[in-house]
Amino acid sequence: MNQITKIDTLCRACGHGGCGVQIVKDGEKLIKVEGDKNHPISKGYTCKIARASIELREHPMRLRHPMKRAGARGEGKWEQISWEEALTTISDKLTLFKEESGAESVVFGHGTGRDFQHYLYRLAHLYGSPNVMTPGHMCYLPRIAISKVLGFDIPLVDYDNNPECLMVWGANHLNSNADEYCAINLANSLKRSNKVIVIDPRRTAVTERADLWLQLRPGTDSALALGMLHVIVKENLYDQDFVTNYASGFEQLAERLEQFPPEKVAEITWVPAEQIIEAARLFAAAKSGAIQWGVGIDQNVNCVDGARLLLNMVALTGNFDAPGGNVVFMPSPVMPAREFALFHKLPPEQQKKMLGGEQYKLGTIIGRLTPHVVWDAILEEEPYKVRGMLTFASNLLVIRENAHRVYEALKKIEFFVTTDLYRTPTVEMADIVLPATTWLEHDGVGDHWKSHGYVFPRNKVVEPVGEAWPDIKIFAELGKRLGFKEYFWDDNRESFDIMLKPAGLTWEEFKDMPEGLQTKPVYHKYKQSGFGAPGRKYEFYIHQLEEWGYDPLPDYHEPPEGPLRETEFVDKYPLILTTGSRLTNFFGSEGRQSELLRKDHPDPLVEIHPQAAAARGIVDGDWVTISSPRGEAKFKANVTDGIDARVVSADFGWWFPEKGGPEYGWRESNINFLTDDQGPNDPMIGATPLKGLQCEIRKI
Numbered sequence: 001m002n003q004i005t006k007i008d009t010l011c012r013a014c015g016h017g018g019c020g021v022q023i024v025k026d027g028e029k030l031i032k033v034e035g036d037k038n039h040p041i042s043k044g045y046t047c048k049i050a051r052a053s054i055e056l057r058e059h060p061m062r063l064r065h066p067m068k069r070a071g072a073r074g075e076g077k078w079e080q081i082s083w084e085e086a087l088t089t090i091s092d093k094l095t096l097f098k099e100e101s102g103a104e105s106v107v108f109g110h111g112t113g114r115d116f117q118h119y120l121y122r123l124a125h126l127y128g129s130p131n132v133m134t135p136g137h138m139c140y141l142p143r144i145a146i147s148k149v150l151g152f153d154i155p156l157v158d159y160d161n162n163p164e165c166l167m168v169w170g171a172n173h174l175n176s177n178a179d180e181y182c183a184i185n186l187a188n189s190l191k192r193s194n195k196v197i198v199i200d201p202r203r204t205a206v207t208e209r210a211d212l213w214l215q216l217r218p219g220t221d222s223a224l225a226l227g228m229l230h231v232i233v234k235e236n237l238y239d240q241d242f243v244t245n246y247a248s249g250f251e252q253l254a255e256r257l258e259q260f261p262p263e264k265v266a267e268i269t270w271v272p273a274e275q276i277i278e279a280a281r282l283f284a285a286a287k288s289g290a291i292q293w294g295v296g297i298d299q300n301v302n303c304v305d306g307a308r309l310l311l312n313m314v315a316l317t318g319n320f321d322a323p324g325g326n327v328v329f330m331p332s333p334v335m336p337a338r339e340f341a342l343f344h345k346l347p348p349e350q351q352k353k354m355l356g357g358e359q360y361k362l363g364t365i366i367g368r369l370t371p372h373v374v375w376d377a378i379l380e381e382e383p384y385k386v387r388g389m390l391t392f393a394s395n396l397l398v399i400r401e402n403a404h405r406v407y408e409a410l411k412k413i414e415f416f417v418t419t420d421l422y423r424t425p426t427v428e429m430a431d432i433v434l435p436a437t438t439w440l441e442h443d444g445v446g447d448h449w450k451s452h453g454y455v456f457p458r459n460k461v462v463e464p465v466g467e468a469w470p471d472i473k474i475f476a477e478l479g480k481r482l483g484f485k486e487y488f489w490d491d492n493r494e495s496f497d498i499m500l501k502p503a504g505l506t507w508e509e510f511k512d513m514p515e516g517l518q519t520k521p522v523y524h525k526y527k528q529s530g531f532g533a534p535g536r537k538y539e540f541y542i543h544q545l546e547e548w549g550y551d552p553l554p555d556y557h558e559p560p561e562g563p564l565r566e567t568e569f570v571d572k573y574p575l576i577l578t579t580g581s582r583l584t585n586f587f588g589s590e591g592r593q594s595e596l597l598r599k600d601h602p603d604p605l606v607e608i609h610p611q612a613a614a615a616r617g618i619v620d621g622d623w624v625t626i627s628s629p630r631g632e633a634k635f636k637a638n639v640t641d642g643i644d645a646r647v648v649s650a651d652f653g654w655w656f657p658e659k660g661g662p663e664y665g666w667r668e669s670n671i672n673f674l675t676d677d678q679g680p681n682d683p684m685i686g687a688t689p690l691k692g693l694q695c696e697i698r699k700i
Contacts, residue, residue, distance in 0.1 A: 002027030008036060008514035010446040010458040012439035013050040014587040015112025015393075016178055018447050020514060021046055023440065023461040030054045030440070030462055036514065041447075041454060045184035049587060052594045053440060057465065059593050061422045061657055063435035064466025073411060076428050076662030083467065083477075086432055090390070091481035093415050094127065097387050103128030104353040105387045107374050110134055111394035111588065115444050115458070116471040119495070120392060121341035121367065123475045126484045130346060130354035130367070131386070135399070137363065137370035138299045138687035140178070143307045145362040145685060149544050151532025153451050155314065155326035157290040158521070159185040163324040165195040165286030167279075169310060170221060170296020172204045175582040178294055180452045186292060195286065197279050199224065200296065201578055201691075202607065202649055203642030212279055218578040218647060219559040219692025220269040222302035224276065225309035226556055227265030230257040231280035232316055238284070239318035242538075246526055247315065249541025249552075256553045268556070270644070284317045288324030299580050299690035303682045304362060305554040308542070312554070315538050321524050330519035332455040333503040334448050340499055342487070343367065355383070360686040361548045370686025371400050372677035378409040388415040392471055393436070397425045397666050398589040398655050401688045402677040404631065419474060422593060425655055425666035435468040442470035443492065443511065445499050455503075456516035550684055559692030560680050563646070573628060573694035575612065576647045579671045580690045589653035604654040604669040606635040608697060609645035613637060616697060623700045626650060628693060631673030634700065648697060650674075652690075 004026055011019040011033070020039025024031040033051050037044035066086035071077030097105050108124040110117055112135060124132050134141070147154045157163065166189055171178065173186045190196060190209045198210040199221070207213045216224050232238050233254050243250045262273035269276075283289050291314055297306040311320075319325030351357075356373035357364045377386040400406045410416060410429040419434040420427050427433050444458040464470075472495065476488040489495055496507035503510075503517055510517075530536025534543060546552040558564055562576065585591065585601040592598065606626060608618065618624060620639040625632050626648070635650055643649055652672070656665030667673070674695060677688045 002029070004031075006034075007459060007461045009461055010456045011046065011050045011053075012114045012446070012458065013053045014047070015114070017114070017439070018042070018450065018456070019046055019050065019182055020456065021050060025461065028462065030057070038515065040515065040518065041185075041452070042182045043184050045182055047183070048585060048597065049591060052591060052596045053438065055596055056591070056594055057438050057440055057462075059422065061593055062465055062468075063420060063422060063427070063433060064468060065435060066467065067433045069431050073431070074429050074662055078433070083469070086434060087477055087481055090417055090432060091478060093388060094482060097415075098128065101385065101387055102353070103350065104131060105385060107131040107133055107369075107386055107389045109389065109391040109394055111392070111399065112139075113449070114393060114439060114471065115446050115449065116392070116475070118337040118341040118449060119472045119475040121343070122487065123479050125342045125346040126479060126487055127482055128347065128350050130350050130357070131369055131374070132367060133369045133371050133374050136366070136368045137685055138303060138690070139295050140298065141366050141368055142298050142303045142362070142682070142685050142687060143293065145365045146304050146308045147311070148365050149362070149533070149542060150308070150311065150539060152328045155311070155320065155328050156180050156452060157292050158324050158327045159189055161288065161324040162192050163189065163286070163288050163290040164193065165197065165283050165289040166190070166193045166292060167197040167199070167283055167289065168206050168292045169199045169294070171292050171294025172200070172206055172582055173292065173294065174205050175584045178582070180450050181292075195282055197282060201644065201647055202581060203640075212275065212282065214271045214275055214279060215644060216269045216271050217692070218576055219300040219562070219689060220556070221297045221300065222306040222309055222554065223260065223265050223268045223556040224271060225306060225313065226257060226260035226554065227262050227269070227276045228280040228283070229309065229313060229316065230260050230265075231262060231277050232284050232313070233257055235281070237281065238316040242315060242318055242320070246530070247538040247540060248535060249539050252553055253312065253540040256555070260556070283313070288322065289317055289319045290314070290325050295580060296691070298687055300687065300692060301557055301559060301680055301682050301689050303687040304684040305556070309554045312540060320538070321526060323523055327521055327523065328525065329451055329453040329521050332448055332453055333517050333519050334445065334455050335499045335502055337449040356686060360684060362685040370681065370688070372402070372405070372681070372686070372688070375405045375409040375677070378413050379405070386413065389413055390417045392419045394418070395420075395424045395426045395589040395655070397429070398653055398670055398672065401672050401675040401690065402630065403670050403672040405677065419471060422657070423661060424589070425662070425664050428662035434474055435466060436474070437464045437468045437470045441465070441468065443496070443507070444472070445496050445510070447516075448499060453519045453521065454516050457511045457513060459511055545684070559689055560676075561694040562692055565694070570694065573696050575695050575697060577626070577628065577650065577674065577693045577695040578647060578691045579650045579652045579675065581649055583651065586653060589655060592655060593657045603636045604651045605638040606651070606697070607638045607640050607643045607649040609643055609647075610639055610641055611645040612648070612697075613639045616699060618697070618699050624697050625700055626671070626674060626695050626697050628674035628695045630676055633669050633671055633673050635669055648695065
């Protein structure tokens, strides 16, 4: 008779992960995923995506063996091969490319990492490539990069000290559990906080709780922030002590803010001037206030300026590193991910060859590329030719902007390897495909790359399907074949021991600590040690940006498309398109194979206002075509008054596994046929605009 057991581990069902869970087993059979009520971050919370993990682990589309292409690229013809043949072929190709064209001719890439990204960087840096491509150029990393320029790690909301005023800006963390956070912490704060301000073009569960909802025009976040700061400075609502003793450049910032009075900002953003004033006063007057930001501020041409403006708002209102404010938490007590990633092993002459590094200097701070420079190097061979690419956990054809260019680049590249859990449209374009394990099938040290001060064990609960390997084993075996045996290992647990050594622990000791390790937060650290930027002060006028040739002060620039463009263009594409909003059922392009996740969200949806729908003869549930100057895609209309009549919001990440390979319907409802990567982009990090493009909708 089998015995029911529970195993403590850390969920990674979504790209951010970090929720403590217990896996219920009957013998070796997985029964369900339950939340761990004692986990300090997730506090018993678990989501629908986590609950679908058992179904997805056993899905018939799982990759179970290494494969090599047996026909033309994209035809779906494959031959099963051994791991030995796969790794030998890959290492031989990479060695050849390095000898003939330099290590920079190979690009490494990943989607949102599953706690493996630092292993990928370790391999890339030892190999000598400065080119690592991620979604980070417009997802979270702009906030990381500008924080580093200012001399600190990214400040996070101090939920445990209950902010009196919580401002949720471009974030719907009840759906996404993004970055350092878990939905339960925002949900609890929404119940407790005295005042809640939400900035979002769409009505969401978070806006329903708001005391004040600023429904801005997509892509105008930095203008709204400038308008609010104008009020805070003009009305002397700022922290005089902070400005006098711990900051520089305030006078220059105040002069720039003169250009953005609430009345002018109202015209730009569509937010009434009185709401801008009210929000600024409300946030500045609170005894403690915090800004919960999200990718909404990252996905436009002003993304870095948007991030530093929100940091400025936190600093000016006395909420930087303050209890209940935005706090720079202390590092977790393990080896920092950057140190483990061996950034110092990448020679300076190779660092200078990073694609786009001269143009997007903030990308060099974090060592990540914006993808369009990779497609340039493949398609146009400028500034040099990229010959090989290795990607992990990334469905490029569906998830990257300007899908036309992605497809052409994958067709042309000389050698393409991808590692994934399932067959996807991108997998079908590869030369070699490697099968990875799910989060249920391997051990790991979790959350070490985050900034909240915690680190947790991820315990394997079931054996892998087929011949699937953990990603970190793939990196280790490739690294050894490429000549770096001394930096890798034969057993993954040896790498965990390396990471845990500063904490005085081994993996065998740590794996039985589901509560993890935490470094307790310390507040107002700048009062003792200052800031990390030159002069040890917080810089409103950033001299490093000036030296790089960027504007040292934050500003606002119109999106490349919008209602201010020429009449003929706006008449043809009258609606403003926003995309990238998070869905409860899916993470990016993941989970479309799941019956559970598709049950109540079976189709790609576009939100459209009743007025705009009626003008086009569209009723709720109609199939429609969305078109832009770049392409079109098919969606089902969700008619709602929760969006402005001049705006539509479309799901992203859609493909249809049920339609079969090799295309899986990836061309049908892919909103990235409408998005662009050709610029203008954010000048400092290369973020591409997913908010504020123009489109039209017609009924099919």
